[in-house]
Amino acid sequence: METASMTANDGAPFFLPRDPRTAHWYFSGNKPLITLLIVAYVYIVKVGGPRFMKNRKPYDGIKPLITFYNAFMVVCSAYYVYAFFTTAYIRIGYSPICQGIDFDARDEGTMHLLNLFWWYTMVRILDFLDTFFFVLRKKDSHVSFLHVVHHTMVAFNGWFGISYGADGHSMAFTVINGSVHVVMYTYYFLSSLGPEVQKYLWWKRYITQLQLVQFVVLFVHSLLPFFFNCNYPRSHTYILMPQAAFFFGLFMNFYVQSYQKKTHVSTKPVANGKMH
Structure with missing residues (x-):
């Protein structure tokens, strides 16, 4: 199959045909659905x-639900890390340096x-609840450009992987x-337990x-298919x-705004409880 030999440095088309192994799966290749999902989330x-x-007043009564949700996400994320690693790198024998996609496999x-990746994508879409909780508790400052774009791109990447090759x-x-x-x-889980833990x-x-x-790491790792011919599609790269x-x-801008500037401000002299 021609797509199986496309590499990051060949003349392959930018967009690949659908992954035939997942073409019949729900969500795979469904452009209207992923578009509706992202638009609805942002709206x-x-x-x-x-x-x-x-x-309305903030719905602070949902704090126990948030605690449960965070604990659930810890368990889910840990499970998928273990499952992905053992399946890809131990069971199948993936190379951590450069690993292609065989669409016939x-x-x-x-x-x-x-x-596993299909279900992992569903879990990452469930991450939208993070933002919904912020909205319900009127923590509008938390619903930042970074936060919203990050969640939408995670959903898109999951859809793209399911549709065009996730392995x-x-x-x-x-x-x-x-x-x-x-x-x-x-x-997040520990923080939701209250001031005694915070x-x-x-x-x-x-x-x-x-x-x-x-x-x-992602940027550097994404460069490797340009130097090693491992049949990884350039569209993905x-x-x-x-x-x-x-x-x-x-994230660097967020880090500077959240920590570096605060550190600078905190070094200024304080008089009568106010910084000058």
Whole structure:
């Protein structure tokens, strides 16, 4: 099959045909559905939700639900990290340096990996609840450009992988990103337990640093198919690399605004409880 030999440095078309192994799966290749999903999400969190909450008090009664949700996400993310790693790199024998996609591969291990990715994408779409909780609790400052774009791109990437090939080289980043989600949701879970626990969560800033590192790793790792001929589609590479650079910039700006400037301000002299 011709698409099986497309590499990052050949003359392959930018967009690949649908992955034949998942062509009949729900959500695969469904452009109207992914478009509707993203548009509806953005509308709800930026327009409809705030409008609904305008004259209402925050729904703080959902805190137990948020705690359960965060614990659930920790368990889910940890499971998928383990499942992806053991299936791809131990069972199938993936190379962590450069791994192509064989669109003819329908062995048990490969199909299990693709099935895992489908369910993992559903879990990442469930991440939309993060934002819905912010809206219901009127924490509008948390519904930032970075937050919304990140969630929409995660949903798009999952759809793209299911539709055009989720296995291969990008599986390394799926494992890394899943590991970051384990740390992130562990922090959220502990934070939701209240002030007695929150005072020990001094390491929040290091989560952002970890996110920055993952985008550097993604960018560098995405370059490898240009130097190693491992039959990885260039369309995937062209989608991954700009995203890595884009999100690195957004998260770096968030880090500077949240931590570096606060550190600078906190060093100023304080008189009568006010900073000057």
